[in-house]
Amino acid sequence: MLQDAWYIAAEARELKHKPLSRTIAGVPVALFRDAEGRASALFDRCPHRNVQLSGGRVVAGKLQCPYHGWEFNSQGQCVRVPALEDQSRIPKGACTRALPLLEQQGYLWIWPGDRTPRPNENPFSLPHVDESGWGYGRLQSYIRNSVDNIVENFIDNPHTGYVHGGLFRSAASHWSNTEVSTADDGVIIDIDEENQADSLLARLLVKGEVTHQDRFIYPSIVQVDYGFGPERKIIGYQICTPEEKLSTRIYVHVCWHMGILNPLVKLLMPPIGRVILNQDVGILENQGKMIERYGESFTSVEADTANLWIKATRQRLARGEKPTSRKRSVRFKV
């Protein structure tokens, strides 16, 4: 699992007075807020007898272990041992690792890796947050499957007619001309569909020409960008956080610039987004179960080009190499 990267650990609003327990790329993490309300993340293991600190409470901005009450500050240093008469005798090694954490745009981003992030390595910055004319909504989900397979699903067009039925679009009925290309931070897929207004959503939203671009952004983000005429736009972000190899949390952020339709989109996005997301969760859990039992053994066709490139690009970027620069037109039925 890729540990040297920024991942969302939680939405900021979820972290209140109680500590939160998370696993980020295999690393157990305890999240809590100090006395000033600043969020911090500690490796979730008490140096005393190795109990999970996230099961404890926050006392005056310190994280208190649930076993013998040792208290830890946001740097992970033990600052109080209740059983000790002289607090100056707290052992030096009574500490746990603090993980880099950034609170940004309502998300708590954590770097679980051993290597510290370089100055140019920042959490992904979402566009149009708090920009006038733009609205946004958020969802979360959890899927027992790998980041690779979830990213593939979010970027994959040929499944939409089958998994999402008539809501999104109908089963393989028309041609899609796509242009797949690699970028420095991932893979871009420009999609030109020959028949665009055959779904309920499309009929509701389209005003002018529809543009559609999907994008994979390293390490685990999928951006789906729809334009409905020159003025209107809906952009969805699916941001994956690996817990374990076949266990992933998904943070969905959708933003829109739809003019007078903004209030309607705000109303409809959560329920429609939830239905679509749950359909993907269902098929991905089905796949995850089979992979858990029998391992991965895939057979691909041309329509899978983008997915194969994403996998390769992810691996190259994880090794610190540049993505192979390439571009290809792919035509398939959706």
Ligand code: FES
């Ligand atoms: S195990 Fe944490 S205080 Fe004893």
Ligand SMILES: [Fe+2]
């Ligand atoms: Fe889907």
